[in-house]
Amino acid sequence: MPKLQFYLLDLRRAEINNRQAVLLFGRTLDNNRICIIDLSFLPYFYVVPKKGMNVQEKLEKLEVERENIISKVVKTELLKKKFYGREIDAIKVYVPFQRDINIIKSIIDEWEIIEGIYESDISYLRRYLTEKGIIISTLLEADADPFNAGFKLDTFLAKSITTNTEDSIKSPKILAFDIETYNPEGRKIDMKNNPIIMISFYSEGFKKVFTWKRFKTDLEYVEFVNSEADLIGKFFQTVGNFQPDVITGYNTDIFDFPYIEERAKKYKLNAKIGLDNAGIRLVKGDNARARIPGIVHIDNYRFIRKAIAMEGGYSLDNVATKLLGRGKKKINIEDLYKIWDQGNEMIEPYCEYNLVDSEIAYELCRKFLPEIIELTKITGLSMDNITRLGYSQIAESFLIRQANSFNELVPNKPDKTEMARRFLESYKGSFVFEPKPGIYDDIVIFDFRSLYPTIIVSHNISPDTIDCSCCDNDSNIAPDYPKEHHFCSKKKGFLSVILEDLITRRTRIKEIGKDNLILKARAETLKLLANSFYGYLGFYGARWYSIESARVITAWGRYYIKQVIEKAQKEGFIVIYSDTDSIFIALAKKSEKDTLDFLINVNESLHGLMELEFEGFYRRGLFVSAKEKSTGAKKKYALLTREGNLKIRGFESVRTNWPEVVRKVQRTIIEGILKTGDAEDALLYLRNTIEQLRNKEIDNKDTIIETTLQKNIESYDNAAPHVVVARAMKDKGIDISPGMKIEYIVAEGEGRINERAKLPEDIKDGGYDSDYYINNQVIPAIEKIFELFDYKKEDLIETKDQKKLDDFWRL
DNA sequence: CGTGACCGGGG
């Protein structure tokens, strides 16, 4: 029998031949999907006995019966392990099945002769991967015989599995899909009552849209079926035939897959989509997700939301526009239900729309897959997990995997009381040098490269080096931190070793891989991972929780950034702003070269891996004051790059929720001030807008305020403006339900705001309340900016000549 | 103003 070579894609736990089994799903070099069953790996956990107690014998005799199932210990081994760096004796306890662990554990928990039980909650599959050194996505070699398990693909029973290469899958078969559903206007999504009306698929050389109403069309990829039930049948059939390695979409975890599952249930369809014939496995709740056994499921929305900060929200259209340079097909999706009811060729553009969504999802997945695979290779986590878990869990998984090679026992998770206690523990964070509100010319920004990770390495901060007994209390102490804790200066800690490795690997990869996409992805990934450990140490749910370590890290962080600030000031630079690891310096009378010399100078004084980096030169910057205060607001500024681009941070209040007229005025004013260096033109522009509002020259649609209705209108006691409008809509016969976006305009006239909030369609051109829009919308949004130039509210509203406006437009 | 509930995204 020749050896099978295959790229590992997914794993599952199963019981086969009355043994605990690992199912390894992969793709062979000659492009077949296969499943290898490995029965060789026994589940286990550790018991640490009290000093001098003989626990091993008692363990080996242990046998429990629960609900007609007998659980017992297969064998034990006495081992020397380490716990927080200290040597201890531990008994490794093997059981036949994963399910036996909790049963056996609950018995041992009561024993007086034990100190503790460890690693009983480490997932069997993760343990398997760690111990065998197997990494998902890489090439494995199996010596295996054919085996009939009744699965959808060739299945083998492994005699041995080896891993000897870092070679990972180059071009996995990705299949993207998207569903469109019947959804009457403004209604909440209702999976129980509203059907799926079309489903699209997209892959390289594969386009398909299935729908169950016929109309005349030339689109060759549209295929008609007879009913929703047939449509869903087609979905399972298409996935089955295509045999994807990766199935992807947008928000598929909580929308498309649950929807398909719900509708399949209605028609009693067998949703055996998993390669082991299991159905879609849905996990509900906050961390909802859909698992398809044997197939990697990447929900782009899930991954992008946690990996990329996105201005303008995470709608597919916005995400695709920003990341791929192309958006969705422009069409009114709210009208789909009406057009569906009509059932004519008006449906056609919606098929195109449906297909484009799949295509975009496909492209997004392709774009991020290299990075996802890299993270998988570094952390050992599955792609499903990498794309869904939070950073603290990724960091922890990584530590667990490393612990094995350090022979370290993994600490247990904290219980509820412990977590509650930790939750209340707080600590001093980073240092912020508050900006003096104002406008500054010629700015340079420096920031520490991976400040916290490099501090961890440089100062040997680690849960196993804190307060060691081999060093005295004065060594290695953070300057402005109470001298309660010290870190070992003789032996390197577990965390510092791991981080040093991550950082040096990243630096090396960054150097050699400037033009290589995969290496770039790997460098980014290493940075991401390195940055997550500081947060992890202070996270109340962490196994290696060490708030003291986190405190010392921020203490050193404050120390280093303050050193840079002081040094800059001593050398005659004007420090404008600093937050955590970055510093904004006004050049004042200094030259560019002076700033770069300063940078070199600072770096000479920093030890180890620590480094201050040049971020960029800026032509001008604007810092406003905080609400009700004269000090500068944190994280709220706007910069103008040398290329003339705007970088606006923290003026977040003016985004959605505000009428267009306000958003536009704020942005234009910031841009004008930054480009000219004074507020004269901006003031003219503002006054002009105010004047236009007064003269009703601003379009009604730019004054629309949008608010989401949170609950049934009957259950509101005090009527907010949007509630009043929602009631009016209901009187007009429009169906109103929670979740609906209510649009309204504040009309001119007497009375309270909520009495004057009206449906846009009920307001004649210019029927809005100019004073309201000027005083409660426009002015608050720009007040702080004009304060920088000593303008008072009264100055802003006053009108003046408009000649200069023409100049302003030419900016 | 403070606290607690709810939302995102999908049609």
Added chain:
DNA sequence: GTGTACGGTCACG
């Protein structure tokens, strides 16, 4: 397979 996402806004007392 789970807890504890997370950071903001809105409702309500």
